Amino acid sequence: MKLPACLLLSLVTALSGACASPPPSAHQMYAAVAMTKAQKNSSTPSDSGLYLRQADGKWTLYGPRVLGIYSMAVQPGSHGQVVLIASADGVVRSTDAGKTWRLTTGWDVIDLRTFAFNPANPDEVYATTCWGPLRSTDGGATWSLAQAGLNLLYCQTMVADSQTPGRVLLGIEDGIYISHDGAKTWARTDSPPAMALRMVQGTVDPKIMLMGTQGRGAWLSHDSGDSWQQVDAGSAGANLYAAALDPTEVGRMAVGGWGVGVRVSADGGKTWTDRSAGLPVRNVFVLAFAPDKPGRLWASTFEEGAYYSDDLGLTWHDGGLYGAYGFDFVFVPAQP
Numbered sequence: 050m051k052l053p054a055c056l057l058l059s060l061v062t063a064l065s066g067a068c069a070s071p072p073p074s075a076h077q078m079y080a081a082v083a084m085t086k087a088q089k090n091s092s093t094p095s096d097s098g099l100y101l102r103q104a105d106g107k108w109t110l111y112g113p114r115v116l117g118i119y120s121m122a123v124q125p126g127s128h129g130q131v132v133l134i135a136s137a138d139g140v141v142r143s144t145d146a147g148k149t150w151r152l153t154t155g156w157d158v159i160d161l162r163t164f165a166f167n168p169a170n171p172d173e174v175y176a177t178t179c180w181g182p183l184r185s186t187d188g189g190a191t192w193s194l195a196q197a198g199l200n201l202l203y204c205q206t207m208v209a210d211s212q213t214p215g216r217v218l219l220g221i222e223d224g225i226y227i228s229h230d231g232a233k234t235w236a237r238t239d240s241p242p243a244m245a246l247r248m249v250q251g252t253v254d255p256k257i258m259l260m261g262t263q264g265r266g267a268w269l270s271h272d273s274g275d276s277w278q279q280v281d282a283g284s285a286g287a288n289l290y291a292a293a294l295d296p297t298e299v300g301r302m303a304v305g306g307w308g309v310g311v312r313v314s315a316d317g318g319k320t321w322t323d324r325s326a327g328l329p330v331r332n333v334f335v336l337a338f339a340p341d342k343p344g345r346l347w348a349s350t351f352e353e354g355a356y357y358s359d360d361l362g363l364t365w366h367d368g369g370l371y372g373a374y375g376f377d378f379v380f381v382p383a384q385p
Contacts, residue, residue, distance in 0.1 A: 074341045076380040078102040079111065081118045081135075086352040086372035099134065100370065108369050113141055113150040120377040122164040124188050125171040129384040133174070133189045135161035140176065142189050146384075154192055158183070162205040163377070167231060169214035175232045177204040182219055184232045198235035199226060206248045210273060212255045218274045220245025220260065225274060240277050241265055246289060252296035252340075259302055259318075261289030267304045269318045281321040284309050291336035297343040301361065305333030311348055313362050324362025329353040337378035349375025 083097040098118045100108040112121070117137025124131035134141040139154030140161055154161075160179035167173035175195065176183040181202035184195040196202060201222040210216035215231040218238075225240035225248075244263035250273075251257035258270040260277070266285040268277040279285065287309045295301035300317040303324075310325025311333055325331050328350055335349035339357075347357045347368065355368035355375065 074104070075383055076340050077383050078339070078347075079121055079379045079381065080108065080335075080349070080355065080370060080373070081120050081376040081379070082349070082370060082373035083117070083376070084372050085374040102369075106369065112143075112147055115141055117160075118376070119161060120163050121379055121381075122166070122174075123381045124174070125166055125168075127171070127188070129381075131188055133164050135163060135176065137161075140183075140189055140192065153190055154183075158192065163207060164189075165207050165209035165217065167209055167214050168211050173231055175207060175209060175217055177207050177219070179203050179205070182207065182232060195228075195232040196235075197233065200237070203244075206245050206260075208248050208250045208258065208274070210255070211250060211252075212273070216273075218248065218258070220248050225260070225277070227274065238274065238276075240274075241268055241279070247292040249292050249294050251294045251299065253299040257294065257299070257317075259292045259294055259304070261292040261304050261306065263288050267292065267312075267318075280318040281312055281314070283321055283323065284312055290334045291348075293336040293338050293346065295338040295344065295346075296340045297338075301338070301344070303336050303338075303346055303362070305336050305348060307332050307351075309333075311336065311346075311362055313346070315361060322362075324358070327358075327362075327365040328356055335375040335378050337380070340380050347378055349373065349378065351375075 080100045099112045101111040115136045120135045122133045130146050132143040139158045142153045143150050162177045165175045172188045174185045182195045183192045185192045204221040206220040208218045217228045217232050219226045222244050224242050225238045226235040227238050228235050243265040246261050248260040256273050258274045260268045267281045269280045270277045287306045289304045289306040291305035293303045303313045305311045310331035312321050313324050314321045330353050332351035337347045339345040349355050354371040356365040357368045358365050
C-alpha cells in the first residue's frame with residue numbers, strides 16, 4: 050500500500066525533527082579552579098587551571114599550564130582570537146584563540162583576579178590584582194598602574210558599566226570606588242566600608258548591581274552603584290564570595306559563601322531563601338546563572354564539585370569537577 054505523498058512528507062519531517070540534534074549553545078562555559086583536594090605536587094600544574102565544559106557535560110583542560118588561574122576573558126570583537134587569563138604570575142595573553150600564549154606583565158605584577166572591558170572600546174581593558182588595579186589600551190598587550198585616588202590597593206572585583214563607557218566600579222578593602230575616566234582616577238562612593246569580594250551588574254536591568262562582602266553580607270544597588278542597601282538578614286555577617294544575577298529574569302539573584310551555602314531571591318532581593326539542601330557542603334565560592342539555560346544556577350562548592358540547579362536551588366545536579374576549589378565561572382560567546 051502506498052502512502053499519500055502529503056502523509057509521507059509529514060512523516061519524514063516529523064522523523065527528521067525528532068532525530069535532529071539540539072541547537073548548539075550560544076556560549077561556552079569555563080571554570081577556573083585549583084584541584085586542592087588531591088593536589089598533585091608539580092612545578093607545572095597538570096590538573097588545575099581552566100576547564101572547558103563540553104556538550105556532553107565533561108570538562109577538559111584549556112589554556113596554558115601556569116600557576117593560580119583565577120579567571121579569563123575574551124576580547125569583544127576579536128572573534129575569539131584574543132584571550133586573557135588572570136593568573137598568580139600576571140596576565141597571560143593569546144592572540145590566536147589559545148594556540149600560543151605570552152605573559153604580558155612584568156615581574157612586579159602578580160596575583161591577577163579579574164578583567165573588565167570598556168563596552169565602547171574593547172582595546173581598553175581593566176584588571177584587578179592584590180596590589181591594585183591595572184589598565185590597558187591595547188587589548189592587554191601592555192599594562193599600566195591605575196591607582197590615582199585610591200586609599201588602599203587590594204582588589205579582586207570590578208564592573209565596567211555596560212551603559213556608560215569609561216565608568217568603572219572597583220571593590221577594595223574600604224568599599225567601592227568609582228572612575229568616570231576609564232580607571233585613570235578614582236573616588237570613593239557612598240558604599241559600606243567593607244571589602245567587596247564579588248560585584249556583578251544586571252543584564253536585563255543594568256541599573257541593578259549585587260555585591261558580596263567580607264563580613265558584611267550582601268548589598269544591592271538600584272542606581273548603577275551610586276548607592277547601596279544591605280539585603281538578606283540571613284547572611285548579614287557572612288563572608289560572601291559569590292554573587293550572581295540572572296541574565297534572563299530581573300528578579301532572580303543569588304549569593305553564597307563559607308558556611309552559608311547558597312541563598313537565593315526571586316523578588317529582586319526583598320526576600321531570601323536558603324537553598325543549600327542537596328549540596329554536599331555549605332561552603333560556596335562561585336555562583337553563576339547560565340545565559341543559555343533560563344534559570345539554571347551553577348555553584349562551585351569547596352572541594353566537593355560543581356553543581357547546577359534548574360529550579361533556583363530546590364534541587365541540585367552533579368556538574369563534575371570533584372575536588373576543585375573554584376575561583377570563577379565564565380561564559381564566553383561561542384564562535385562559528
